[in-house]
């Protein structure tokens with residue numbers, strides 16, 4: 707189903723990631739971790755449907771999306787989204803997606819791949835059920851980390867930020883590879899949730915399988 711919704715607020719949460727809050731249609735539901743296809747309700751843009759993940763709580767009075775903007779892409783939806791203002795309209799569709807919480811484990815994210823985990827971790831935090839979960843969040847530089855303060859305040863030392871392309875980073879500069887996972891994962895029978903660029907998801911999946919994680923307990927978007 708398609709519904710036209712207005713933008714209620716926007717704000718940059720990093721130098722290139724913008725949070726959009728939208729009107730929430732009555733009765734609209736989603737499961738934390740799910741996405742939808744959005745398009746811009748303007749001539750020439752209505753049929754460009756791009757997937758974005760809900761980052762709000764299910765009972766928030768608005769819908770929230772946290773979107774990395776690619777400003778160099780004139781034809782790109784995120785560049786056009788970045789130019790929209792309060793009151794502009796988007797076309798919202800039904801929620802879908804494979805990522806949902808199945809039990810305590812390890813959340814492994816790269817860049818904007820954190821978005822389904824923002825929704826899940828906020829939900830668990832609200833329910834007081836975060837214990838037993840750990841986050842490994844990889845980014846190129848310190849300033850790329852989306853909602854670093856909120857993630858730290860929810861997870862404390864169980865939020866580990868990994869920085870791959872900044873030598874003077876204030877964070878850990880290890881790569882998420884086999885050596886890292888052997889050092890940081892104490893229980894390979896727990897759940898693993900992976901979201902990020904395809905090569906990262908594939909590589910980590912292979913490593914985890916090799917280290918004894920069962921395919922049933924590894925959750926990622928197919």
Ligand SMILES: Cc1cc2nc3c(=O)[nH]c(=O)nc-3n(C[C@H](O)[C@H](O)[C@H](O)COP(=O)(O)OP(=O)(O)OC[C@H]3O[C@@H](n4cnc5c(N)ncnc54)[C@H](O)[C@@H]3O)c2cc1C
Nearest residue numbers: 741756757758759772773774776779782783784785818821
């Ligand atoms: C299920 C799902 C949920 C998602 N949720 C979110 C979310 O919550 N937040 C978020 O920020 N993103 C999310 N994404 C990614 C998001 O959909 C895309 O980043 C967005 O659609 C890009 O749109 P665009 O038209 O602006 O970009 P485009 O103009 O298509 O390109 C964006 C950038 O990617 C590069 N690019 C384009 N195609 C390729 C390619 N094939 N290989 C390598 N590089 C390429 C371009 O050069 C450019 O730099 C999600 C994706 C999926 C599948």
